[in-house]
Amino acid sequence: xxxxxxxxxxxxxxxxxxxxxxxxxxxxxxxxxxxxxxxxxxxxxxxxxxxxxxxxxxxxxxxxxxxxxxxxxxxxxxxxxxxxxxxxxxxxxxxxxxxxxxxxxxxxxxxxxxxxxxxxxxxxxxxxxxxxxxxxxxxxxxxxxxxxxxxxxxxxxxxxxxxxxxxxxxxxxxxxxxxxxxxxxxxxxxxxxxxxxxxxxxxxxxxxxxxxxxxxxxxxxxxxxxxxxxxxxxxxxxxxxxxxxxxxxxxxxxxxxxxxxxxxxxxxxxxxxxxxxxxxxxxxxxxxxxxxxxxxxxxxxx
Numbered sequence: 001x002x003x004x005x006x007x008x009x010x011x012x013x014x015x016x017x018x019x020x021x022x023x024x025x026x027x028x029x030x031x032x033x034x035x036x037x038x039x040x041x042x043x044x045x046x047x048x049x050x051x052x053x054x055x056x057x058x059x060x061x062x063x064x065x066x067x068x069x070x071x072x073x074x075x076x077x078x079x080x081x082x083x084x085x086x087x088x089x090x091x092x093x094x095x096x097x098x099x100x101x102x103x104x105x106x107x108x109x110x111x112x113x114x115x116x117x118x119x120x121x122x123x124x125x126x127x128x129x130x131x132x133x134x135x136x137x138x139x140x141x142x143x144x145x146x147x148x149x150x151x152x153x154x155x156x157x158x159x160x161x162x163x164x165x166x167x168x169x170x171x172x173x174x175x176x177x178x179x180x181x182x183x184x185x186x187x188x189x190x191x192x193x194x195x196x197x198x199x200x201x202x203x204x205x206x207x208x209x210x211x212x213x214x215x216x217x218x219x220x221x222x223x224x225x226x227x228x229x230x231x232x233x234x235x236x237x238x239x240x241x242x243x244x245x246x247x248x249x250x251x252x253x254x255x256x257x258x259x260x261x262x263x264x265x266x267x268x269x270x271x272x273x274x275x276x277x278x279x280x281x282x283x284x285x286x287x288x289x290x291x292x293x294x295x296x297x298x299x300x301x302x
Contacts, residue, residue, distance in 0.1 A: 004089035006082040031059040111190040116245040123245035145201040162266035169245040258295035
């Protein structure tokens with residue numbers, strides 16, 4: 001039996017909190033329940049409506065969203081609710097009871113193509129979360145745990161695949177032009193997700209979470225300068241890089257040469273403008289924020 005854990009995530013709406021699960025709890029649909037009567041097919045939602053402050057329950061792929069009435073603040077109850085959700089999921093009780101008709105319905109999903117600074121990479125953005133973390137595949141052998149990536153590699157012009165929360169970045173070989181292949185790729189990705197297929201295996205997700213936990217613990221063993229660099233990259237650089245269909249990872253800091261080594265992924269890897277971005281963006285920012293502690297930023301695979 002799967003072991004479930006819950007992570008509490010704030011949203012832009014102070015009345016709504018997301019309780020993210022480490023495993024997918026539904027694949028076929030997104031659900032919204034306004035009251036206990038509407039929640040007849042969800043034993044979990046029915047149980048939540050017994051809490052007097054619950055106004056609306058949202059259930060989707062790997063999270064439960066809860067909207068509260070104003071009689072309480074989430075800070076006062078969210079930990080107890082998270083524990084209640086974890087206990088329920090670990091009990092093995094059903095989240096949503098779907099009839100045969102529901103199971104045949106496709107997931108309502110839209111996908112649009114977005115250009116990136118890298119002319120060899122196109123970003124395909126979904127209107128829903130498809131993976132809980134970043135995954136990069138350089139070839140079909142590396143994509144053994146991702147059915148979507150393996151299917152994309154069946155196209156002879158697909159060079160690399162990068163997955164992030166709600167998008168897929170596809171890197172192509174020069175033999176094809178985006179004008180000729182974008183629509184085909186977009187429709188393939190949309191159809192794959194709409195059919196409720198598993199984008200990344202549960203095993204790969206578990207491994208990724210374990211690696212993330214290990215990485216999160218690393219700052220305890222790093223010097224203060226490295227910790228500062230990581231904080232700046234996470235807060236200021238990663239969001240901008242993600243919007244371009246890529247990712248940046250801190251690799252190391254060489255105190256003698258004051259060199260910061262980073263790894264670029266997705267659309268940023270091999271991008272013709274990555275050198276400009278490093279020198280005039282990331283490097284300049286780190287120098288301005290950290291003074292003489294940084295001389296240079298180097299991309300190990302940029």
